[in-house]
Amino acid sequence: MDGARAHAGQGRQRDASIDDVARRAGVSGQTVSRVANGRSNVGAATRERVLAAMRELGYRPNSAARALRSGRFRSIGVVVFTLASYGNLRMLEAVAAAATERRYALTLMPLTRPTHADVSAALDRLGEQAVDGVIVLIESHLIGTAEAQLRRGVPVVVVDSRASGRAAVVDTDQFTGARLATEHLLELGHETVWHVAGPRDSYSAGLRLRGWRETLLAHGRPVPEPVHGDWYSDSGYAAGRSLAAEPRLTAVFAANDQMALGVLRALTEARLRIPRDVSVAGFDDMPEARNFIPPLTTVHQDFAAVGGAAVQALVQEIEGGPPAEYREIAPRLMVRGSTGTPTGRGRRSPGPAAGG
Numbered sequence: 001m002d003g004a005r006a007h008a009g010q011g012r013q014r015d016a017s018i019d020d021v022a023r024r025a026g027v028s029g030q031t032v033s034r035v036a037n038g039r040s041n042v043g044a045a046t047r048e049r050v051l052a053a054m055r056e057l058g059y060r061p062n063s064a065a066r067a068l069r070s071g072r073f074r075s076i077g078v079v080v081f082t083l084a085s086y087g088n089l090r091m092l093e094a095v096a097a098a099a100t101e102r103r104y105a106l107t108l109m110p111l112t113r114p115t116h117a118d119v120s121a122a123l124d125r126l127g128e129q130a131v132d133g134v135i136v137l138i139e140s141h142l143i144g145t146a147e148a149q150l151r152r153g154v155p156v157v158v159v160d161s162r163a164s165g166r167a168a169v170v171d172t173d174q175f176t177g178a179r180l181a182t183e184h185l186l187e188l189g190h191e192t193v194w195h196v197a198g199p200r201d202s203y204s205a206g207l208r209l210r211g212w213r214e215t216l217l218a219h220g221r222p223v224p225e226p227v228h229g230d231w232y233s234d235s236g237y238a239a240g241r242s243l244a245a246e247p248r249l250t251a252v253f254a255a256n257d258q259m260a261l262g263v264l265r266a267l268t269e270a271r272l273r274i275p276r277d278v279s280v281a282g283f284d285d286m287p288e289a290r291n292f293i294p295p296l297t298t299v300h301q302d303f304a305a306v307g308g309a310a311v312q313a314l315v316q317e318i319e320g321g322p323p324a325e326y327r328e329i330a331p332r333l334m335v336r337g338s339t340g341t342p343t344g345r346g347r348r349s350p351g352p353a354a355g356g
Contacts, residue, residue: 016054016057016058016059017059018032018033018036018059020057020059021050021053021054021057021059024053024056024057025046025049025050025052025053026049027046027049027050031046031050032050032054035047035050035051035054036054074103074104074105074132075104075105075106075107075129075130075131075132076095076099076104076105076106076107076131076132076133076134076135076311076314077106077107077109077126077129077131077133077134077135078092078095078106078107078108078109078134078135078136078137079109079111079119079122079123079126079134079135079136079137079138080092080108080109080110080111080137080138081110081111081137081138082110082111083110085231085232086256086257086258086284086286087204087231087256087284087301087303088137090286090301090303091137091159091303091306091307092108092137092307093303093307094303094304094305094306094307094308095135095137095159095307095310095311096307097304097307097308098304098307098308098310098311098312099311102311102315104132104311104315107126107129107131109122109125109126111138119138126154131154132154132155132318133154133155133156133157133314133315133317133318134154134155134156134157134314135156135157135158135159135310135311135314136156136157136158136159136167137159155168155314155317155318155323156168157169157170157310157313157314157324158170159171159306159307159310168313168314168317168323168324168325168326168327169326169327170306170309170310170313170324170327170328170329171306171326171327171328171329172204172301172302172306172328172329172331173328173329173330173331174204174207174208174211174331175207175208175210175211175214176211176330176331177208177211177283177299177301177331177333178207178208178209178210178211178212178215178253178255178283178299179211179212179214179215180299180331180332180333181212181253181281181282181283181297181298181299181333182211182212182215182216182253183215183219184281184297184333184335184339185251185253185279185281185339186215186216186219186221188251188279188339188340188341188342189341189342190250190251190279190342191221191222191248191250192216192221192222192223192224192248192251193212193216193221193224193251193252193253194224194226194227194243194246194249194251194252194253195209195212195213195224195226195227195252195253195254195255196226196227196228196229196236196239196240196243196252196253196254196255196259196260196263197209197226197227197228197229197255198228198229198230198231198255198256198259199228199229199230199231200228202231205231205255208255208283209226209255212226212253213226224246227239227242227243229254229255229259229262231255231256231258231259232258232259232262233258233259233261233262233265234262235259235262236254236258236259236260236261236262236263236266237262237263237265237266238262238266239254239259239262239263239266240252240262240263240264240265240266240267240270241266241269241270243263243266243267244266244267244269244270244272245270249278250277250278250279250342251278251279251280251281251339251342252267252278252279252280252281253281253282253283254280254281254282254283255283256282256283256284257282257283257284257285257286257288257289257296257298258284258286259282260280260281260282260283260289260292260296260298260338261282261292261296263280264280264292264293264296264338267280274294274338275294275337275338275339275340276340276342276343277342279297279338279339279340279342280296280297280338280339281296281297281298281299281338281339282296282297282298282299283298283299283301284298284299284300284301285298285299285300285301285334286298289334289336290336292338294336294337294338295336295337295338296336296338297333297334297335297336297337297338297339298333298334298336299331299332299333299334300331300332300333300334301329301331302329302330302331302332305329306329309327309329312324313327
């Protein structure tokens with residue numbers, strides 16, 4: 001009992017102060033401050049001595065006080081609608097990794113509904129919080145004038161979408177990715193390529209659809225009516241069941257791998273052989289794509305490069321540099337077993353497509 005009272009009477013041990021660290025390291029408080037703030041004008045031996053003292057004493061720099069002095073919080077806000085989609089989840093993962101590498105924290109602001117009002121409200125809330133800049137991972141039609149709701153002077157970078165006004169943009173070259181997949185199928189000898197597109201109001205889906213359509217037109221090929229899905233495999237399965245009834249079908253380009261998975265199942269259930277009867281290509285190159293049956297030919301998006309470029313562009317502006325310009329990251333085509341020469345239903349012989 002007496003021991004418990006004595007312990008309680010001692011109270012919580014106070015945190016180490018900057019003066020405690022200075023005494024332990026044998027330096028001035030100003031030198032400790034320079035080390036804590038990452039300044040370069042401290043010798044290597046002195047810096048290591050100060051850092052060792054910080055570790056021994058458990059010293060934690062007062063980030064709030066530092067933010068008041070510098071006007072920076074080393075925090076990035078991220079607005080995102082749905083973490084259920086593969087692309088958004090990978091992009092957020094890439095942004096988080098790049099931010100951590102630069103010693104920035106993330107404040108995540110997920111949206112429950114994709115409306116202008118919700119986007120504006122999310123940006124308002126971020127504007128009231130201690131963030132130095134914002135990365136937006138939502139479709140362009142949701143941004144519009146909403147980005148103007150963010151308080152003046154806070155940099156904004158938009159990922160995989162179109163921005164209006166002052167926001168910089170980092171994007172995968174969606175159009176080129178769709179062109180690579182479509183040209184690959186034409187070069188294998190397919191007369192044309194059917195397309196399972198993403199949602200009608202999706203900016204990324206629109207670019208992929210345009211890349212597919214313009215490639216067919218450039219090669220003088222028929223342009224079938226696209227079938228729209230919602231990015232998920234069930235919609236790809238429904239699209240595949242519809243396309244399986246098309247007797248001229250020999251090649252399908254799906255706007256993402258999840259829908260391509262559904263297409264593969266539907267065509268297989270219709271007793272069509274992949275790729276002998278019908279070739280299937282996707283977009284994203286999710287890790288599971290190489291384990292589809294057969295392994296999926298797909299367009300590789302470099303999410304790490306896009307996320308890193310977005311954080312780099314934002315931090316550049318936060319730290320006083322010029323606003324970044326539009327930047328596109330090049331995709332790559334990954335050829336696997338789901339595409340081949342049409343030896344079943346196909347009529348054309350293999351070789352480069354004519355009319356390019």
